[in-house]
Amino acid sequence: MAKARVAVLISGTGTNMAALLYAAKAAECPYEIVLVASNNPDAAGLKLAEAEGIATFAHPHKGLSREAHDGIMHDALVAAKTEFVALAGYMRILTPEFVSQWEGRMLNIHPSLLPKYKGLHTHERAIEAGDSHGGCSVHLVTAELDDGPILQQTPVAILPGDTADSLAARVLIAEHQLYSRVLAQWVARENTPEYWLNRVREHALAQAEADEVASHGMPCFGIIGGKKFAYFSHDHHGDGRTALLVKISGAEEQAMLIEQDEARYFRPAYFGDGWVGIRLDLGDNDWDHIGQWIAKSWRAVASKKLVKLLDIADEF
Known part of the structure; x- marks a missing residue:
């Protein structure tokens, strides 16, 4: 580095x-x-x-x-x-x-x-x-x-x-x-992983009705009482990577992302085709772009009512 x-x-x-x-x-x-x-x-x-x-x-x-x-x-x-x-x-x-x-x-x-x-x-x-x-x-x-x-x-x-x-x-x-x-x-x-986690936490908790819990041995962010939209993975199952895991549309989007940049994107073990891992340990994090990924992932799990209310609020 x-x-x-x-x-x-x-x-x-x-x-x-x-x-x-x-x-x-x-x-x-x-x-x-x-x-x-x-x-x-x-x-x-x-x-x-x-x-x-x-x-x-x-x-x-x-x-x-x-x-x-x-x-x-x-x-x-x-x-x-x-x-x-x-x-x-x-x-x-x-x-x-x-x-x-x-x-x-x-x-x-x-x-x-x-x-x-x-x-x-x-x-x-x-x-x-x-x-x-x-x-x-x-x-x-x-x-x-x-x-x-x-x-x-x-x-x-x-x-x-x-x-x-x-x-x-x-x-x-x-x-x-x-x-x-x-x-x-x-x-x-x-x-450092501590810094990366704090930046992920900053973006994740900025989403409406978001909270943080521990899940699968990782810091996890979800909608209160609802689905999860982001995980922070550090050497999970000994994979040697520090990454953000976010929701995506499915296997096609996952494959496309990995093909575009296989050093950065990967299929997270045990999470299936609806998630993608984004490595944070490559030394070139664009935190605005990562924030956009987190917001997109939040929208993927938030209720239509909550998304609509947020969109109305943004208009003002």
Whole structure:
């Protein structure tokens, strides 16, 4: 499976960038660093990235509006075919427009246990408050500074006599370990059975009068008190596949689908000709299309009255 393409934005030495870069050298790492970009052409991290064979880009922000500079950086990310962005000491407040373009695909690491101590001077503030621990947090980036959903945190004990510098040095060690691990988990999350099930569940339960039960050892979705219209199959009977099972018209449609794409469609064991399996573990799921399959399957088992009521509601 292709590795996720990650760009890292830095402003200085780029130690967290280096941690991400070296983690990416492992064969099992699900991401690769395709670009290191900076608002500071003299950032030391750029030289390290170049030495490691990573493409770099730099454009100073002085004399430019935030919108103009963010636009330049965005274009560089797009040109590198970036899929995810990791902020690693990027000392810029990003515009809402830039953030929205990378929603759900941009992560940041912050040297505190958020929501405590957003912004700067985090270690001083933790010590002055008498906290037992400082630490670091990896979160999704939103338009509000250091305010996005927290993905993971690592607490770091504050020792007697700690200064901001001594605490910062230990927190940095924690950052280097935490960031690469969380980034790897985040970019790979769409390739896990848990993620696929949640997406199937989202579409299935969006249908009218739908509920979820367990049937044949699988999560199953049906109309309350009525027929089933979707199953989530994960290595069922040891077949090694993760798939969505939906209703179809019969053997002719089943055969046609399998002939068109035998890698994706299959005849599910024990379900007969009225069902088809759609593999979810091929790495290229089109969730809009899968949602359409689920809606079509729901219509195949719903009562005419329920379908008619839904159609009337859609007209309004």
